[in-house]
Amino acid sequence: MAVALITGAGGGLGTAVARRLAAGGHLVALNDRPGRPLTALAAELSGVAAPADVADPAAVTAMVAEIERQTGEQIGLLVTGAARMTMAPFAGHDLADWWRTIDVDLGGTFGCAQAVMPGMVERGGGRMVFVASEWGLTGWPDATAYSASKAGVVALAKSLGRELAPLGIAVNAVAPSVIDTPRLEVDAAAAGVPVEEIRARYAARVPLGRIATPEEVAEAIAFLADDRLPTLVGQILHVNGGTARARA
Amino acid sequence: MGARLALVTGAAGGIGAAMVRELAARGWRTAGLDLRPAPDALHSVGVDVADDGQVAAAVRRIERELGPVEAAVCAAGHYAIVPVSDIDWSEWTRMLRVHLGGVVNVCRAVVPGMVERGRGDVVAVTSDLAIGGGHAEAHYAAAKGAVIGLVRSLAAELASSGVRVNAVAPGPTDTPLLAPDSPWRRPAFLQTLPTGRLTSAEEVALAAAYLIEDGTFCAGEILSPNAGAVI
Numbered sequence: 071m072a073v074a075l076i077t078g079a080g081g082g083l084g085t086a087v088a089r090r091l092a093a094g095g096h097l098v099a100l101n102d103r104p105g106r107p108l109t110a111l112a113a114e115l116s117g118v119a120a121p122a123d124v125a126d127p128a129a130v131t132a133m134v135a136e137i138e139r140q141t142g143e144q145i146g147l148l149v150t151g152a153a154r155m156t157m158a159p160f161a162g163h164d165l166a167d168w169w170r171t172i173d174v175d176l177g178g179t180f181g182c183a184q185a186v187m188p189g190m191v192e193r194g195g196g197r198m199v200f201v202a203s204e205w206g207l208t209g210w211p212d213a214t215a216y217s218a219s220k221a222g223v224v225a226l227a228k229s230l231g232r233e234l235a236p237l238g239i240a241v242n243a244v245a246p247s248v249i250d251t252p253r254l255e256v257d258a259a260a261a262g263v264p265v266e267e268i269r270a271r272y273a274a275r276v277p278l279g280r281i282a283t284p285e286e287v288a289e290a291i292a293f294l295a296d297d298r299l300p301t302l303v304g305q306i307l308h309v310n311g312g313t314a315r316a317r318a
Numbered sequence: 319m320g321a322r323l324a325l326v327t328g329a330a331g332g333i334g335a336a337m338v339r340e341l342a343a344r345g346w347r348t349a350g351l352d353l354r355p356a357p358d359a360l361h362s363v364g365v366d367v368a369d370d371g372q373v374a375a376a377v378r379r380i381e382r383e384l385g386p387v388e389a390a391v392c393a394a395g396h397y398a399i400v401p402v403s404d405i406d407w408s409e410w411t412r413m414l415r416v417h418l419g420g421v422v423n424v425c426r427a428v429v430p431g432m433v434e435r436g437r438g439d440v441v442a443v444t445s446d447l448a449i450g451g452g453h454a455e456a457h458y459a460a461a462k463g464a465v466i467g468l469v470r471s472l473a474a475e476l477a478s479s480g481v482r483v484n485a486v487a488p489g490p491t492d493t494p495l496l497a498p499d500s501p502w503r504r505p506a507f508l509q510t511l512p513t514g515r516l517t518s519a520e521e522v523a524l525a526a527a528y529l530i531e532d533g534t535f536c537a538g539e540i541l542s543p544n545a546g547a548v549i
Contacts, residue, residue, distance in 0.1 A: 228549045231512070231549055232512045232546055232549060233512075235512035235514075235545075236512060236513075236514060240513075246535075277473070277477030277478065277537055277538075278478075278535065278537055279477070279478055282535045283535075286534055286535040287535070289532045289533070289534075290532075290533065290535075290536075293525075293528045293532060296524065298520070298521065298524060299521050299524060299525070299543060300513060300515070300521070301489065301511075301513045301516070301517040301518070301521055301543050301544065301545040301546070302525070302542075302544075303512060303545070303546045303549070304512070304546050304549035305541070305542055305543070305544075305549070307539070308536070308539050309535045309536060309539075310535070310536075310537075310539075311477070311535050311536075311537055312473050312477045312482075312537030312538045314474070
């Protein structure tokens with residue numbers, strides 16, 4: 071089973087992904103930004119902690135080299151879960167904060183994909199699963215930077231799906247709707263309501279009547295990571311409970 | 319009662335047969351509906367899925383003898399390459415009755431029980447041609463496109479009942495539907511695919527099995543292993 075690099079592994083979704091992939095037999099390399107706790111999860115999963123700011127290309131390159139040194143293998147699976155989100159009305163959104171979201175969510179996906187690509191080519195193939203978002207397809211008020219970055223991630227997955235398939239690298243993305251993670255607190259704070267209220271508001275919009283669990287999204291990512299699907303490329307798996315959305 | 323029961327149409331060959339094998343490997347009992355006998359299925363019933371009476375009778379018999387159908391996969395179909403000007407009305411109608419009608423007839427037979435029990439899964443097999451269109455296969459693409467409209471509508475309608483409806487939309491797949499001399503098997507075509515090869519029936523079955531067993535937050539989803547033909 072391939073070495074799997076999971077970015078944003080310290081977050082609610084990333085942790086669920088790391089646990090699911092480790093349970094499936096992957097040796098997991100766990101990335102989050104420096105200072106975020108990773109060692110306990112790495113110990114729990116017998117994995118490798120790989121802290122780095124994904125928006126910093128030099129740090130990403132060094133991280134990939136360090137993972138390959140520690141595991142003695144090239145990375146065969148990349149899951150880009152690292153993301154940040156702030157919510158603010160567009161007109162007043164601080165420009166530096168706006169670009170920081172683009173640089174982490176979209177730039178980080180690009181940088182990690184570019185950094186692991188040579189190793190994947192050398193080992194004869196690999197898979198990448200990008201974490202996009204329902205909001206990257208539908209847009210969302212007060213989340214313009216996040217939505218734009220995730221829309222970019224969708225197009226990146228489609229482009230790399232085409233470009234890297236001849237090299238034996240299958241690139242796909244998941245586009246989850248709202249997931250039940252601690253990040254809901256950002257939305258609750260922006261709306262000025264308790265987190266239970268924001269959870270209920272989001273659930274009311276979903277035909278299945280609830281929001282997604284991190285484990286459900288992790289399962290979708292594990293599906294897209296499956297080596298037995300060589301012709302599944304450039305696709306967006308919507309894990310959205312049936313929420314209506316634009317086709318993408 | 320034993321293991322959960324799945325109904326698979328088109329179970330005699332291609333994607334339907336692969337589906338039966340995948341579900342059996344996961345511990346399901348399978349009932350196969352097809353015009354021809356389905357040797358891989360635990361129980362095989364000869365049925366034309368375009369005939370609502372035959373489908374209803376087959377499902378009644380299966381549920382009486384084997385118990386409730388907890389998952390249905392609609393894979394029955396046929397394919398033809400015909401320029402649009404040459405598609406006659408009977409070919410057009412037959413294409414719609416088999417592909418769209420096949421899904422409608424199965425859903426009318428199994429969904430009421432699923433709703434009553436508060437759970438159930440339906441996966442329809444449509445096609446990447448329904449998304450991207452195709453050349454000289456307008457009746458096939460139109461029928462498969464209608465299936466997507468039906469799946470998304472049923473998904474929205476049934477979600478609150480605990481019944482999930484999804485679809486797989488494979489690209490050109492290595493099944494007997496593609497004749498040995500099919501243009502989709504020619505090296506010149508395969509070179510146009512980013513993956514350089516046809517999708518396998520097993521891949522399509524894996525995608526459908528994911529939607530049934532693991533895709534618990536997927537509803538109205540169209541999952542398309544298609545070799546990069548339609549992205």
